[in-house]
Amino acid sequence: MTDWLEEGSAGSQVDVAVVMDSAANDLAWRVVQAGALLSFGRTSDGGALGVTVTMDGRWRREYFRSSEELVDWLTGAAEFAEQEAERLAASPARRKRTRGTIAR
Numbered sequence: 128m129t130d131w132l133e134e135g136s137a138g139s140q141v142d143v144a145v146v147m148d149s150a151a152n153d154l155a156w157r158v159v160q161a162g163a164l165l166s167f168g169r170t171s172d173g174g175a176l177g178v179t180v181t182m183d184g185r186w187r188r189e190y191f192r193s194s195e196e197l198v199d200w201l202t203g204a205a206e207f208a209e210q211e212a213e214r215l216a217a218s219p220a221r222r223k224r225t226r227g228t229i230a231r
Contacts, residue, residue: 140173141192149194154201161208162215180204182211 147155158165164181175190178197187204191197 138174141169141176143167143169143176146176146191146194146197149198151194151197151201154198154205157205158201158208161205161212163204163208163211165204180208182208183215 155165158180162182164179166179166181168177169175170177170190175192176197177188177190178200179186179188189200191200
């Protein structure tokens with residue numbers, strides 16, 4: 128008898144090289160080129176590839192088992208990162224940080 132809880136998983140390891148051997152590779156570089164931090168890691172059971180995009184202190188993480196799903200997600204991530212980079216660069220003037228003085 129199989130365990131009902133285990134029936135929902137494929138029980139196989141994600142092949143990261145296969146998932147990344149697609150348009151995902153170029154899209155990943157677009158995300159990084161735009162200034163975002165991009166990190167990859169396998170889940171503890173090895174069944175999925177976790178991908179995190181961090182930009183301007185905000186982040187989003189998703190999990191993938193196929194290159195098609197990853198390509199779709201990274202397409203949106205690249206578009207977001209490029210638009211966000213343009214928005215941040217379009218600031219009319221650099222703001223100077225004011226340094227506080229200590230009253231004695």
